[in-house]
Amino acid sequence: MFDLDGTLVDSMPLVLKAFAHAVAPFCGPVSDEELFTRLGGPPERTFAGWLRGAAETAQAMTRLRDYSLTHWKLIRPFDGWESLFQTLRQRELAMAVWTGRERESAQWLFSEYAIAPYLRACVCGDDLPSHKPDPEGLQRIVDELQLTADDALFVGDADVDVLAGHACGVRTLLIRHGRAVDEAVLRKAWRVVETPAEAYAQILQDTNGL
CATH class of the missing domain: 3.40.50.1000 (HAD superfamily/HAD-like)
Known part of the structure; x- marks a missing residue:
């Protein structure tokens, strides 16, 4: 039995860039080190414990998906x-x-x-x-x-x-x-x-x- 990200596919370059892009309007620049401490589970859960309210979380999810779809070849x-x-x-x-x-x-x-x-x-x-x-x-x-x-x-x-x-x-x-x-x-x-x-x-x- 295998985990996927970091085990079978190298998605970390995209994950870090996508999450940083998603939260930039609300948090400004975020270091890779801070992102590592927050990542785990579905993105909605990560954002819910980080951003202010459902509206910011919804916007961050849209930004995350858009960035990931555009740059998927990084994986x-x-x-x-x-x-x-x-x-x-x-x-x-x-x-x-x-x-x-x-x-x-x-x-x-x-x-x-x-x-x-x-x-x-x-x-x-x-x-x-x-x-x-x-x-x-x-x-x-x-x-x-x-x-x-x-x-x-x-x-x-x-x-x-x-x-x-x-x-x-x-x-x-x-x-x-x-x-x-x-x-x-x-x-x-x-x-x-x-x-x-x-x-x-x-x-x-x-x-x-x-």
Whole structure:
């Protein structure tokens, strides 16, 4: 089971630029560091906890969507994801995605980069009222695929991914992208790597012979 943004696709350049553009009329320039502390879950929730009222949130959502649609080519899949998925499919292992991204844009990415045919299940940020680190979405996939927690591996790049996986009893491989991670989170991760490429190599190694 995979997170999407930061794990299978490199969307962070677009995400940071789009959110900064969305809130600029209300907050002025915003640093990448501040954006990192606020991001997580559907954009509406991020804006609701940041901006003043429903009107600003609605305007910010429009600006976010317009910017994202115009600059969508900034999102690119990480090298190696496709060969990983091809090998996992050959090994008859089920693959799924659990993402905080809303379903509309997630499905666009699945279609654009031909990810969809590999997936046996998907839970998006607007499918449930709960959001990471609540493990409900992860548990839904485990149940849908008729697995036990011991049968599953979750791969993500955020602290909330690790916390959700730990709460669900699912081993979680954390991609840290060179950032500092709290020790309490690190202790709950199954393994920690720096890049998606390292994560893909680790998965191939650990599933060899299955």
